[in-house]
Amino acid sequence: MTKELIINASGDTVEIALLEDKKLVELHYEQGKDDFAVGDLYLGKIKKLMPGLNAAFVDVGYEKDAFLHYTDLSPYFQSLVKFAKQSVDGNTSWGPDFSKFRVEPLIQKAGKITEVVHQKPEILVQILKEPISAKGPRLSCEISLPGRFLVLTPFGDSVSVSRKIHSAEERKRLQKIVEAVKPRNYGMIVRTAAEGKGTEELHADVEELVKTWQNLQYTLKGAKAPQKVLGEQTKTTSILRDLLNESFQRVVANDKKIADSAREYIARIAPEKADIVSYHSGNNNIFEQYGVAKQVKAAFGQTVNMGSGAYLIIQHTEALHVIDVNSGTRSADAGQEQNALATNLEAVAEIARQMRLRDLGGIVIVDFIDMKLPENKRQVLEAMETAMKPDRARHTILPISKFGLMQITRQRLRPELNINTSEECPTCKGTGKIGPTILLSDNIEKDLSYLVDQGHRELTLRVHPIVEAYLTKGWFWSSLRHKWSKQYKTRLKVLADNSYPMTQYRFFDEKTDDSINL
Incomplete structure (x- = not known):
């Protein structure tokens, strides 16, 4: 699998597209002032305790107070409050050497927030979920600073290894290396990307993360809540940090500053890949x-x-997302069960891509085409699990129920991405909406290919005059009509018809002049 990052900068907005094997799988938007992004650290002030919810509302500068539940306080909450207060006051007895920091006793896992939080202190919090709809940000006090191979978790001393590294020997090797190179009072999580890496690379990552934590301490000195004290990297560098590997083939940006920044970042973390960055x-x-x-x-x-001609219908409600799989009008002669299996397997790959692309979160219900055989249902489940492996969001997939429904839960970290693909209709002067005309020629070609496969060799295509001009424009030999005729070895005539709306078209058999139903 080859990966490419295409970056389009326009004004204060940066659009970032991640392609896998030329197929769009993720689309990110970054504003010039992108506050309250996941991973940002804020010095916040507790405004209100909610004993009934076992939670607190925290002022981090957003128009609505952020939400902090007891389960997100971190076992080291007392140490975090002490660290924040002493850092703000400039009274750090441990100085620059955090290994001398005296860790406070852990709080209980199943305690009450009123027993732990007193006098509404200023606390260091991290954005767990961005503001969504009418809700403020979701916060966590379990601070984590991600690096390329490791994640730093302060106040602890444990080293854990990603469960995605399956080799017991490799897990033990990585754990021993990190335990040997990390300072005291720093917990570490070994990421999947660390698999196969040596001591030198892991040690460099530890030093970089420790330096970031020390810089945070200096930033806190004299800070007044609410205040942002550490921002996550730009989306470009965070994507490169999380995904950069041998399969990354290209990073292209139309902004020289962004291209230079990406090249500098890659040269620092993976010098051998620095030449993949180019300026458009x-x-x-x-x-x-x-x-x-x-x-x-x-x-x-x-x-x-x-x-294949099959299609998905994707609809959203406040509570969940629903995806309906439809076979369309075309099917092979392999029988209903095999047709259903083939269509469902094709749909699986597209559904996994759509969830990443739109960042669908919460509950997703997929209505697959009914299958009777248990082994076919199991095959679709296994295909979905495989297709969602590259997805960085946490997710759970349940087997297909007896109603033909698959339930998926997926973590949502940022607002769902919705793009309006309709455009004003030139026929009705903007009083109605039509689908995206950029795809019309693709749909016509797809239907032409299907008809040729069915044995049609002499066809007439009737379309709106503007579409007819588009298909026949230029010299005869360079027009789309000639290209299709040559490619599909058919005789194709294109006729304009003023009675057709812009996006309507129909094929006729040239010999009988009969309309062909698709």
Whole structure:
């Protein structure tokens, strides 16, 4: 699998597209002032305790107070409060050497927030979930600073290894290395990316993370709540930090500053990959150049078409997301059960991509085409588990129920991404909406390919005059009509019809002049 990062900067907005094997799988937006992003650290002040919820509301500067539940306080909550107060006052007895910090006793796992939080102190918190809809941010006091191979968790001394590293020998090796190189009072989580890495690389990551924690201490001196004290890296560098590996082939940006920053970051963490970064200086839109714009148009509508003619309907409610799998009008002669299995397996890959692309969170219900055989249902479940492995969000997948429904829960960290793919209709002068016309020629070609496979060799295509001009524009030999005729070895005539709306088209048999139903 090859990965590419395409970065489109326009004004204060940066759009970041992640492609896997040329297919769009993630789309991120970054504003010039992107506050309250996941991972940001704030000095906040507790405003109100809610004993009934066993939680507190914290002022971090957002228009609505943020939510902090007792289960997110961290066992080292008392140590964190002490660290924040002494750092703000500049009265740090441990100085720059955090290993001399005296850790306070742990709080109980199943305690009450009123027993732990007194006098509404100023506390150091980390954004766990960005503000969504009418809700403020969700907070955590379990502070973690991610590096490329490790995650630093202050106040503890334990070293844990990602469960995605399956080899017991490798897990033991990594744990021994990190335990040997990390200072006291720093817990470490070994990330999946550390698999196979040596002592030198892991030690460098430890030093970088320790330096970040020390800088945080200096930033806190004299700070007044609410105040942001440490921002997560830009989305570009955070994506590179989490995903950069041998399969990354290209990083392209249309902003020289962003390109230079990405090149400098990659040169620091993986010098051998620094030359994959390039600057797009052409006049062409970078998303158009690399096929991102077309994929965005195709992927964000309510209906998502797949290659075989099957399609998905994706709908959202306040409580959950519903995805309906439809076989369309075309099917092979393999029998209902095999057709259903083939369509469902095709849908699995697209559903996994759509969940990453739109960042669907919470409960997702998938209504697959009914299958009778248990082994086929199990095959679809296994395919879904495989397709969602690259997804960085935590998720749980349940087997297909007797009603043909699959339930998926997926972690949501940022607001769901919705893009309006409709455009004003030139036929009705903006009084109605139509689907994205950028895909019309693709749909026509798909239907043409299908008809040729069915044995049709002489066809007439009737379309709106503007579409007819588009398909026949230029010299005959360079037009889309000629290209299709040559590619599919068929005789194709394109006729304009003023009675057709912009997006309507129909194929006719040239010999009989009969309309062909698709």
